Each structure stands twice: as C-alpha cells, then as structure tokens.
Amino acid sequence: MPETFSAASAVELAVVERSGFVESRHSGAAIVLGPDGDVLERLGEVTAPILPRSSLKPLQALACVSAGAALEGERLCLATASHAGTDRHVSVVRDILDQARLGEEALGCPPAWPTDTATRDELVRERAEPARIRMNCSGKHAAMLLACVVNGWDVTTYLDPRHPLQVHIREVVERLTGESVAATAVDGCGAPVHAVSLFGLARAVHRIGTSSARSPFALHRQAGVLVDTVRAHPWAIDGPGRADTVAIERLGVFAKGGAEGVMVMVAPGGTTVALKMLDGSGRATTAVAVRLLEKAGALPPAAVAEAMAHVPLAAAGAAIRPAF
Structure with missing residues (x-):
C-alpha cells in the first residue's frame, strides 16, 4: 500500500x-528552493x-485553463481557492x-456549511441547509465543469x-512536478488528488510562482497570470482573517494550504x-x-x-514557535 514518510524520517x-x-510538538518534512x-x-x-x-489546486486550476477554461480575475482565483463560503465567494462561483x-446541481462536491463563522451563523439563523456551492472546493469544481463544457x-x-479532464490534469501535474504520480486518491471534495513528493510539489509551485505573465510559453504565461491574480485578490483564495489570505495580503507571497498539514x-x-x-x-x-x-x-x-500577529495559530494562551 502506498504511504507517506514515517515518523522516524x-x-x-x-x-x-x-x-x-x-505543550505539543509538530513533526514533518519541509524543503526550501531558492529563486533559481x-x-x-x-x-x-x-x-x-x-x-x-x-x-494541488494551483496545478489543477492551470490544467483547467490550459484545457480552454477562460478564467480571469476573481474567477481564476476561485478556481485555485479553498474559499470560506462567504456570499462574495459564492457569487463568483455562480459566475x-x-x-x-450550468446550475449548482452540476457540482460534484458535497454540500457543506461555510467555514466563515459569520456567514455560517447567518445561514443557520435563516434556517438554510448546507450547499454544494458553499463547499470550499466549489470554485475548483466549477472551473473543472467549465473546462468540460468548452x-x-x-x-x-x-x-x-479516466475522464479526459482528469487525464489532462494528471499530465500537467507530472509535467510541472517532473515526476510520475505515485498514487491517486479521492480528495475530500470528491476530485482525484495525486501523490507526489514534497520535492516535486515544491518544484511545481516554484515553476508556477516564478512564471511571467509575458512568457512566450502558454502554460508559463497562464501560471504567471494566476499568481499575479491571486496576489491582487487575496480575499478570494481563502477568506477574511484566514491564514492564506493574511499571508498574501501582508507579505506578498503566493500561499496555498492543504488539508492534513500541507x-x-x-x-x-x-x-x-x-x-x-x-x-x-x-495550525503551524x-x-x-x-x-x-x-x-x-x-x-x-x-x-x-x-503578519504573524494577524494569523490565528493556537488556542488562547498558547503560541507556536518554529523548532529550527
């Protein structure tokens, strides 16, 4: 059975x-690549x-765009997002x-409550139900559907x-990471997610993050546009006061968190x-x-x-400190 690295490593x-x-310790693995x-x-x-x-969403979004999904501005950001489900996010997904x-019923992600507390509380007061479009991956799914329609x-x-879109996404992942996919699993939203090494993931994101919107090569040009757009609309990729949005707003980085501590x-x-x-x-x-x-x-x-003074990190009275 395929598996990730062990505690010993x-x-x-x-x-x-x-x-x-x-009080607690977090172990894992990390790699840093220089500008070159x-x-x-x-x-x-x-x-x-x-x-x-x-x-993996930046790679999946690029695959959708390279397959012909004409996404710009906030729509492109939502294709890359793990959004908080606010009304503003949902409006762009509907766009x-x-x-x-297509209607919301075409989305293949599961119904969910918004992760934005204020929005969720308002929906509860209105006796609303969890909805697919509120799920934090709905933008990615909408972009996938658009690529299919085109x-x-x-x-x-x-x-x-085995769908042509997912085959294309896998090819883009392998091209950008420079390695073969080690395994394919089902993500929490129902979409395929491909296992690659941290080194390969870093290599892919480095290629995306250093691409120019003026590149003569289509995929690199599209990557440059994606990164510039996310930096211009940081609210869209996550949400108010949430970690990725805060890091992008205050440090000018391109940031994309993933479940299970990625x-x-x-x-x-x-x-x-x-x-x-x-x-x-x-959390760390x-x-x-x-x-x-x-x-x-x-x-x-x-x-x-x-910037870190504005990122929610730990429970009240606790602080997170890097161990290196």
Missing part, C-alpha cells in the same frame, strides 16, 4: 508553548510521496457556472480519474517552501513556512512578525 518543525512550557530552483534546505524526508490535498451555462466532455463523470508558499523573489506536518495538523504550517522563507532571506523579519 520526520523532523520537529514546530512546538506549541504555554506559559513557557512546551536550487535546494537551499531539506528538513526530514522530502522524496517520499505525499497527498498535497488543496495545495463561473453561468459561464458554463471541450464537449461529459459533465456528469468529470471526477472519474503548505506551499512562494516569496515575491521566487524562494519557495513546501512542507507537510506528519500529524495532519495545519503558515508559521513554519514564513519562518523558513525568513531564514532563507526571502522575507524581512519585521514584516514576518507583523
């Missing part, structure tokens, strides 16, 4: 302190396969579905790994981090990623300290 990446007492793509630092086993979960001339592909089976982040100069917490917790991923970029000289310490 992980390293301690962060600790949680309470009143000076180390050279490896600057390895922590733990970075060549074993991982499931990137939503950190993508309208572009495809190409005349079946929209009812678009989540099947994070990818690219500094404005191109330095790139990819990491996974072995215990699956995401942003802190570790920005500190690794700071350590590499890619982010100024004062800016990092100011």
Whole structure:
C-alpha cells in the first residue's frame, strides 16, 4: 500500500508553548528552493510521496485553463481557492457556472456549511441547509465543469480519474512536478488528488510562482497570470482573517494550504517552501513556512512578525514557535 514518510524520517518543525512550557510538538518534512530552483534546505524526508490535498489546486486550476477554461480575475482565483463560503465567494462561483451555462446541481462536491463563522451563523439563523456551492472546493469544481463544457466532455463523470479532464490534469501535474504520480486518491471534495513528493510539489509551485505573465510559453504565461491574480485578490483564495489570505495580503507571497498539514508558499523573489506536518495538523504550517522563507532571506523579519500577529495559530494562551 502506498504511504507517506514515517515518523522516524520526520523532523520537529514546530512546538506549541504555554506559559513557557512546551505543550505539543509538530513533526514533518519541509524543503526550501531558492529563486533559481536550487535546494537551499531539506528538513526530514522530502522524496517520499505525499497527498498535497488543496495545495494541488494551483496545478489543477492551470490544467483547467490550459484545457480552454477562460478564467480571469476573481474567477481564476476561485478556481485555485479553498474559499470560506462567504456570499462574495459564492457569487463568483455562480459566475463561473453561468459561464458554463450550468446550475449548482452540476457540482460534484458535497454540500457543506461555510467555514466563515459569520456567514455560517447567518445561514443557520435563516434556517438554510448546507450547499454544494458553499463547499470550499466549489470554485475548483466549477472551473473543472467549465473546462468540460468548452471541450464537449461529459459533465456528469468529470471526477472519474479516466475522464479526459482528469487525464489532462494528471499530465500537467507530472509535467510541472517532473515526476510520475505515485498514487491517486479521492480528495475530500470528491476530485482525484495525486501523490507526489514534497520535492516535486515544491518544484511545481516554484515553476508556477516564478512564471511571467509575458512568457512566450502558454502554460508559463497562464501560471504567471494566476499568481499575479491571486496576489491582487487575496480575499478570494481563502477568506477574511484566514491564514492564506493574511499571508498574501501582508507579505506578498503566493500561499496555498492543504488539508492534513500541507503548505506551499512562494516569496515575491521566487524562494519557495513546501512542507507537510506528519500529524495532519495545519495550525503551524503558515508559521513554519514564513519562518523558513525568513531564514532563507526571502522575507524581512519585521514584516514576518507583523503578519504573524494577524494569523490565528493556537488556542488562547498558547503560541507556536518554529523548532529550527
């Protein structure tokens, strides 16, 4: 059975302190690539396969665009997003579905409540029900459906790994990571998610994060547009006060977290981090990623300290400290 790296090959990446007492420890693996793509630092086993979960979304969104889905601005951001389900997010997802001339019932993701607390509370007061369009992956699914419509592909089976869209996504993943997919699983939203190494994931995100919107090569040009667009609309990729949005707003990075403790982040100069917490917790991923970029000289310490003061990290009275 395919599996990720073991506890023996992980390293301690962060600790949680309470009143000076180390209460919890997070172990995992991380890799840092410099602006030119050279490896600057390895922590733990970075060549074993991982499931990137939503950190794969930039690659999936690019595959949809390269397949012909004409997405720009906030619509492109939502294709890459793990959004909080606010009315503003939902409005953009509906725009993508309208572009495809499809209704919400075409979405293959499960119904869900918004992760934005205020929006969820308002819906509860209105006696609303969980909805597919509120699910944090609905933008990705809408983009997949649009790509299918443009190409005349079946929209009812678009989540099947053998579907032409999913075959194309896998090809883009392998092209950008520079490695073969180690395994394919079903993500929490129902879409295929491909296992690659942290090294491969870092390589792919570095290629995306350092691409230019003026590149003569279509995929790199599309990647450059995607990154520029996310940095211009950070609210869209996550939500108000949420980790990815805060990091992008305050540090100018390109950041995309994934379930089970995965994070990818690219500094404005191109330095790139990819990491996974072995215990699956995401509470320390942003802190570790920005500190690794700071350590590499890619982010100024004062800016990092100011940004991290606005990222929700741990329970009341506790603080997260990188262990390196």
